[in-house]
Amino acid sequence: MAEIKQTNYDVIVIGAGPGGMTAAMYASRANLSVLMLDRGIYGGNLNNTAEIENYTGFKSIMGPDLAKEMYEGATQFGADYAYGAVEKVEVVGEVKQITTDMGDVFTAKAVVIATGSSQRKLGVPGEAEFSGRGVSYCAVCDGAFFKNKHLIVVGGGDSAVEEGAFLTQLADKVTVLVRRDQLRAQPIVQDKAMQNPKMEFVFNTSVTEIVGDDMKVTGVKTVNNVTGETGELAADGVFIYVGSDPMTAPFKDLGILNAKGWVETDATMATKIPGIFAVGDVRDTLLRQVATAVGDGAIAGQQVFKYLDEQK
Numbered sequence: 001m002a003e004i005k006q007t008n009y010d011v012i013v014i015g016a017g018p019g020g021m022t023a024a025m026y027a028s029r030a031n032l033s034v035l036m037l038d039r040g041i042y043g044g045n046l047n048n049t050a051e052i053e054n055y056t057g058f059k060s061i062m063g064p065d066l067a068k069e070m071y072e073g074a075t076q077f078g079a080d081y082a083y084g085a086v087e088k089v090e091v092v093g094e095v096k097q098i099t100t101d102m103g104d105v106f107t108a109k110a111v112v113i114a115t116g117s118s119q120r121k122l123g124v125p126g127e128a129e130f131s132g133r134g135v136s137y138c139a140v141c142d143g144a145f146f147k148n149k150h151l152i153v154v155g156g157g158d159s160a161v162e163e164g165a166f167l168t169q170l171a172d173k174v175t176v177l178v179r180r181d182q183l184r185a186q187p188i189v190q191d192k193a194m195q196n197p198k199m200e201f202v203f204n205t206s207v208t209e210i211v212g213d214d215m216k217v218t219g220v221k222t223v224n225n226v227t228g229e230t231g232e233l234a235a236d237g238v239f240i241y242v243g244s245d246p247m248t249a250p251f252k253d254l255g256i257l258n259a260k261g262w263v264e265t266d267a268t269m270a271t272k273i274p275g276i277f278a279v280g281d282v283r284d285t286l287l288r289q290v291a292t293a294v295g296d297g298a299i300a301g302q303q304v305f306k307y308l309d310e311q312k
């Protein structure tokens, strides 16, 4: 891990996912002093992603492996990396002051927000109770616990379908419960999954409760959203992929979020506060992909340099 040398930087990048790591690489390669602050291991949502087959340059790569490659690229020009859960960002004159939950204070001339999004909870009884005991939000982390078992995946987007397909490499059978009569996932992702003999789709079905014994999940209670018929489905694990919410709590007082909490930027990744930029999934954007986050990061890294040059 790159060693942290100081508390005052040209640029502090908050969040070390694909967007943040790319912004850090571009800014440090332009000879700026850069700190990436992240509340956990670098990689962001890449760490919850199994196989990626739509990131240019790799026919297929596992999320955590791509995270490692990106981290090595991001730190090769001197960017520092430190653990820190950012609690607040304040603008003090020309300076941006960043405070972590441990009370550490960092200052920078410019900030790049790259905190991404967090997986949404389903919000049904049993979900919190059985979290880590059969309820999971990460196939790549927890799939191996379910070799030759029956799993339920909840959701119908790219994440549900792709992670469900990954789970079929371990489990005997994966049943995907979809609340509407159709999937939201991209057609190519759907087509591949429909041909997977270990994957089954049940449409118009919502989970109303996750049930289990003292130790672990044993199944889910369901309702058919068309007929109203209720039922119960036995399973050894439940993987939840029902979308994501922005991780923007530390920035709520800056006036840069839209009504749904995503950060608003212009095409240069600038927010309406001079010197504060945002990239990747945390932005109010059309497409949330590794490729788009990386593109945003490149633009922001370059624009930060331009902004600081103009301040001289």
Ligand code: NAP
Pocket (backbone or CB within 6 Å): 053, 054, 122, 154, 155, 156, 157, 158, 159, 160, 162, 178, 179, 180, 183, 184, 185, 206, 207, 241, 242, 243, 244, 287, 288, 289
């Ligand atoms: P998403 O696209 O927002 O899909 C969420 C899915 O969960 C939808 O099918 C939604 O149903 C369903 N859902 C929401 N609330 C639910 C509830 N309470 N009960 C049951 N189902 C519920 O989220 P995502 O799949 O996490 O993807 C997030 C973003 O990342 C997307 O832009 C996606 O394209 C992108 N992504 C891309 C790739 C890739 O390109 N390979 C891989 C993963 C993610 P409705 O359809 O009825 O709303």
